[in-house]
Amino acid sequence: xxxxxxxxxxxxxxxxxxxxxxxxxxxxxxxxxxxxxxxxxxxxxxxxxxxxxxxxxxxxxxxxxxxxxxxxxxxxxxxxxxxxxxxxxxxxxxxxxxxxxxxxxxxxxxxxxxxxxxxxxxxxxxxxxxxxxxxxxxxxxxxxxxxxxxxxxxxxxxxxxxxxxxxxxxxxxxxxxxxxxxxxxxxxxxxxxxxxxxxxxxxxxxxxxxxxxxxxxxxxxxxxxxx
Amino acid sequence: xxxxxxxxxxxxxxxxxxxxxxxxxxxxxxxxxxxxxxxxxxxxxxxxxxxxxxxxxxxxxxxxxxxxxxxxxxxxxxxxxxxxxxxxxxxxxxxxxxxxxxxxxxxxxxxxxxxxxxxxxxxxxxxxxxxxxxxxxxxxxxxxxxxxxxxxxxxxxxxxxxxxxxxxxxxxxxxxxxxxxxxxxxxxxxxxxxxxxxxxxxxxxxxxxxxxxxxxxxxxxxxxxxxxxxxxxxxxxxxxxxxxxxxxxxxxxxxxxxxxxxxxxxxxxxxxxxxxxxxxxxxxxxxxxxxxxxxxxxxxxxxxxxxxxxxxxxxxxxxxxxxxxxxxxxxxxxxxxxxxxxxxxxxxxxxxxxxxxxxxxxxxxxxxxxxxxxxxxxxxxxxxxxxxxxxxxxxxxxxxxxxxxxxxxxxxxxxxxxxxxxxxxxxxxxxxxxxxxxxxxxxxxxxxxxxxxxxxxxxxxxxxxxxxxxxxxxxxxxxxxxx
Ligand SMILES: Nc1ncnc2c1ncn2[C@@H]1O[C@H](COP(=O)(O)OP(=O)(O)OP(=O)(O)O)[C@@H](O)[C@H]1O
Ligand SMILES: [Mg+2]
Numbered sequence: 001x002x003x004x005x006x007x008x009x010x011x012x013x014x015x016x017x018x019x020x021x022x023x024x025x026x027x028x029x030x031x032x033x034x035x036x037x038x039x040x041x042x043x044x045x046x047x048x049x050x051x052x053x054x055x056x057x058x059x060x061x062x063x064x065x066x067x068x069x070x071x072x073x074x075x076x077x078x079x080x081x082x083x084x085x086x087x088x089x090x091x092x093x094x095x096x097x098x099x100x101x102x103x104x105x106x107x108x109x110x111x112x113x114x115x116x117x118x119x120x121x122x123x124x125x126x127x128x129x130x131x132x133x134x135x136x137x138x139x140x141x142x143x144x145x146x147x148x149x150x151x152x153x154x155x156x157x158x159x160x161x162x163x164x165x166x167x168x169x170x171x172x173x174x175x176x177x178x179x180x181x182x183x184x185x186x187x188x189x190x191x192x193x194x195x196x197x198x199x200x201x202x203x204x205x206x207x208x209x210x211x212x213x214x215x216x217x218x219x220x221x222x223x224x225x226x227x
Numbered sequence: 228x229x230x231x232x233x234x235x236x237x238x239x240x241x242x243x244x245x246x247x248x249x250x251x252x253x254x255x256x257x258x259x260x261x262x263x264x265x266x267x268x269x270x271x272x273x274x275x276x277x278x279x280x281x282x283x284x285x286x287x288x289x290x291x292x293x294x295x296x297x298x299x300x301x302x303x304x305x306x307x308x309x310x311x312x313x314x315x316x317x318x319x320x321x322x323x324x325x326x327x328x329x330x331x332x333x334x335x336x337x338x339x340x341x342x343x344x345x346x347x348x349x350x351x352x353x354x355x356x357x358x359x360x361x362x363x364x365x366x367x368x369x370x371x372x373x374x375x376x377x378x379x380x381x382x383x384x385x386x387x388x389x390x391x392x393x394x395x396x397x398x399x400x401x402x403x404x405x406x407x408x409x410x411x412x413x414x415x416x417x418x419x420x421x422x423x424x425x426x427x428x429x430x431x432x433x434x435x436x437x438x439x440x441x442x443x444x445x446x447x448x449x450x451x452x453x454x455x456x457x458x459x460x461x462x463x464x465x466x467x468x469x470x471x472x473x474x475x476x477x478x479x480x481x482x483x484x485x486x487x488x489x490x491x492x493x494x495x496x497x498x499x500x501x502x503x504x505x506x507x508x509x510x511x512x513x514x515x516x517x518x519x520x521x522x523x524x525x526x527x528x529x530x531x532x533x534x535x536x537x538x539x540x541x542x543x544x545x546x547x548x549x550x551x552x553x554x555x556x557x558x559x560x561x562x563x564x565x566x567x568x569x570x571x572x573x574x575x576x577x578x579x580x581x582x583x584x585x586x587x588x589x590x591x592x593x594x595x596x597x598x599x600x601x602x603x604x605x606x607x608x609x610x611x612x613x614x615x616x617x618x619x620x621x622x623x624x625x626x627x628x629x630x631x632x633x634x635x636x637x638x639x640x641x642x643x644x645x646x647x648x649x650x651x652x653x654x655x656x657x658x659x660x661x662x663x664x665x666x667x668x669x670x671x672x673x674x675x676x677x678x679x680x681x682x683x684x685x686x687x688x689x690x691x692x693x694x695x696x697x698x699x700x701x702x703x704x705x706x707x708x709x710x
Binding site: 102155177181 | 507553554581
């Protein structure tokens with residue numbers, strides 16, 4: 001995946017470059033807003049990571065300008081202070097996701113990888129998700145595994161839906177909290193864990209091939225032939 | 228300072244000029260009115276004198292004829308301070324009197340008139356007089372008049388009075404300016420100097436109070452009271468930051484210990500990794516503390532919040548309850564939500580959600596740990612909300628040990644954890660954050676007895692407009708998209 005990092009802090013940029021490369025991605029870096037804007041316009045990036053405070057052109061202006069040019073590169077905003085207003089402003093300016101510094105790299109990686117998946121725009125939405133022998137029908141809200149129906153609570157259904165939508169990708173606890181409960185605050189870690197283990201009990205317990213796995217220090221992933 | 232002194236002097240000078248201008252115009256007007264009145268009185272007096280003299284002379288004419296009139300005039304004109312007399316025959320020839328020259332046309336006129344004339348005695352010059360012409364049969368004209376020298380003298384007196392008073396007023400103005408410069412401006416200058424001392428950082432400094440109780444004193448007293456209040460606030464702030472520094476020392480020390488442990492375990496990769504994980508965990512906890520502190524500080528600074536929308540509090544509370552429900556179940560606690568109908572409030576759903584989460588977390592942590600009460604089948608937590616007049620009241624109630632009345636205010640402060648709670652994880656910021664969020668929204672948090680247990684009420688102003696389409700604060704961007 002080609003990632004553009006627009007970050008003026010050279011240490012942070014170097015660290016991110018190294019970490020993303022280790023995760024198997026191709027990274028370009030811009031150290032100021034204007035260069036970053038030009039590079040993003042040239043296109044070809046699947047995701048851009050934009051720091052809010054940038055020399056020459058600040059992050060929000062840059063995003064607004066890109067969107068004004070009909071450039072739809074998914075953008076993740078990084079901000080120094082994790083304040084609520086900031087996130088709202090960032091998303092309003094046209095950002096697709098938001099992460100406050102300091103963050104865990106695993107969190108950033110997971111978010112960037114799911115962001116890239118949002119494309120291509122305009123593709124018809126799938127109505128049935130399939131992972132191995134597990135299927136989820138988004139219209140009838142029916143979940144079956146190996147043909148057997150599994151009864152889920154509405155919240156469990158949305159949890160599974162989000163995991164399956166991002167099948168094969170790591171989904172962090174905060175991402176789950178955001179998409180299933182629509183909250184962005186830092187949860188007590190085990191709050192989400194209990195929900196996931198309940199879901200796991202329903203979809204995995206009676207089957208020999210587990211699909212839902214815990215990714216240590218990062219989050220969860222659903223995929224065929226896990227473990 | 229010299230520039231300031233110059234300004235003061237300029238102020239005093241302008242003040243002196245103003246006093247002078249106002250008082251001289253005033254004096255001029257008063258003196259002019261008096262002069263005008265006095266002249267009128269004098270003129271009236273002269274006219275009466277003229278009439279009386281004319282009567283005496285016509286009497287003499289009626290009794291003794293022209294001869295009597297003539298001798299009367301001759302006798303009168305020799306007296307000191309004499310009036311003016313002129314008698315002419317029908318041909319207009321002067322027969323008697325003491326007037327040398329007088330414009331002829333005057334003799335044709337009626338009533339009192341002011342004329343210029345010359346006396347036929349020594350000191351021959353043009354003078355002014357008030358005269359009147361009387362006709363005597365068969366064609367004689369008798370002019371009787373009086374010199375207006377008195378009137379001129381009065382006018383002179385008035386002009387001199389004006390001049391003298393101008394000098395007097397100028398002196399007064401100078402004195403006034405001096406007084407102002409000495410007292411008022413000097414005191415303002417002193418206040419200014421003291422204020423600059425305060426600005427330079429000496430918050431204990433106070434403005435001088437003269438003790439006269441005048442406006443300047445009252446101003447200085449108000450400012451001093453303000454300085455005192457600022458001092459108290461600063462003191463409070465210092466205490467808070469001292470406390471924060473103190474309370475952050477514990478987690479920072481723990482962080483350091485983990486890092487040190489990691490170094491010590493150098494050759495055992497698993498232990499090394501575990502120690503590093505602990506280090507990261509500890510720093511995440513610290514970041515959380517900082518974020519909470521920042522938010523609380525912002526609420527205390529009194530600023531409102533951006534990102535306010537109308538949202539359904541019932542939905543927000545249900546989402547939190549739903550989030551905690553499995554944990555509650557694991558701990559054997561009944562977590563019930565008792566909210567009906569949408570309850571629209573205006574605010575930040577994110578912050579209010581976090582507040583509810585903090586309260587539910589507390590209820591689970593402290594309210595459930597003491598186990599069952601007689602008569603209670605199960606520890607239970609109830610999250611409820613309803614509209615009370617203009618407010619929306621959200622309540623999180625548990626049936627645990629509760630908080631003693633004397634501690635109910637204190638636990639809302641930063642870092643306060645009660646005796647007996649310290650064994651549980653936490654940093655003592657949950658309730659402070661809840662209180663801060665409520666305050667940011669123009670509401671408050673109150674703790675009460677749930678007999679048994681704790682009952683936390685979060686009171687928020689209700690949205691007044693009828694609930695339109697309650698929209699969540701954010702999340703629209705994260706709408707699931709098929710991929
Ligand atoms: N429901 C409750 N029942 C009994 N005591 C409580 C309850 N809620 C709070 N307290 C007391 O008030 C103190 C302050 O609570 P607060 O939520 O501010 O901090 P904390 O829970 O200790 O830590 P944190 O919320 O930051 O993790 C607690 O330590 C506890 O002593
Ligand atoms: Mg708490």
